[in-house]
Each structure stands twice: as structure tokens, then as C-alpha cells.
Amino acid sequence: xxxxxxxxxxxxxxxxxxxxxxxxxxxxxxxxxxxxxxxxxxxxxxxxxxxxxxxxxxxxxxxxxxxxxxxxxxxxxxxxxxxxxxxxxxxxxxxxxxxxxxxxxxxxxxxxxxxxxxxxxxxxxxxxxxxxxxxxxx
Numbered sequence: 829x830x831x832x833x834x835x836x837x838x839x840x841x842x843x844x845x846x847x848x849x850x851x852x853x854x855x856x857x858x859x860x861x862x863x864x865x866x867x868x869x870x871x872x873x874x875x876x877x878x879x880x881x882x883x884x885x886x887x888x889x890x891x892x893x894x895x896x897x898x899x900x901x902x903x904x905x906x907x908x909x910x911x912x913x914x915x916x917x918x919x920x921x922x923x924x925x926x927x928x929x930x931x932x933x934x935x936x937x938x939x940x941x942x943x944x945x946x947x948x949x950x951x952x953x954x955x956x957x958x959x960x961x962x963x964x965x966x
Contacts (some may be wrong), residue, residue: 833877836921837938839879841946844915847886850918858880885915885922892918895898895925913951916942932963 832952842863843856861874865872885892886900896917897906906914920939943952 834938834941836875836878837881837942838945839878839911840885841919841942842915843878843882844885844919845911847882848911848915853883853886854879880927881919881922884926885918885926888922888926889918892921892925895921895962896958899958906912910947910951912946913955916946916951917955917958918930924959924962936960936963 833858834951839857839860843851843853844862846856846859848854857874862880863871893906894912898904909917916939920935920941921931923935923938927935936956940952940956943955
């Protein structure tokens, strides 16, 4: 696995989903990062970008959920969203709100790409519609 930001976002998403099942952020990030690696796993240092994403989404989950829920169309709730779509939105919104080094449009585009890979085209459009509302306000 490469350490480019897209690959690290994929790791972060996988780790964030595992948080739903009681995993701790650091352990989730470690497992996700080391899962596909063939080299020696002892002493491998996790990329700070990955750690910041996983810990940040974990720490700000309530706030992220409140923000996302406020942008959903009538009739939609967080409970109606699939687990993967909800976590892609959390990850994208966390980057939009708290990662100044990531342009907001890049965070949205990355979320769309994750949705295409882990969900489907309809989810990608839905996620784009929700997250784009956060960057139009700036």
C-alpha cells in the first residue's frame, strides 16, 4: 500500500467504520494500515495524516453527525444512511472543517471517490450533494 493521501484516506475510512464496532481509534488505524502490508509489521510508524483523520473523526463524531444531519433533505436522517456512506461523510466533513491544508473541494472529491469505490454511483452523488453544502457557505 502506498502512503499517498488517497490510500491513507481509504485506510482511515476502514478504521473509522471499525470504530462503529467498539474498536479504539489507534488500534483501528494500526490494523487498517498494516492489513495489506507484507513487510515486517513490528515498529512500523503510522502516518500522522492517517492518525489525525481517525482520531479526529472519533473525537468530533457527535459534532460531525449534527452538522451532517442539518444538511440532509427532509425525510432523511443519519439512521437512514448506510454505515459506509455515513462514515465517508464524517471523514470528508472532518477534513473540510479541521484540515486547513486540505482544500475543501479536494476533501469533497476524495469523499466522492471513496463512495464510488466502497458504495455506488448514487451514493457518490448523494455525498457530493451533502458535503458541497459545507463549502458553498465559505
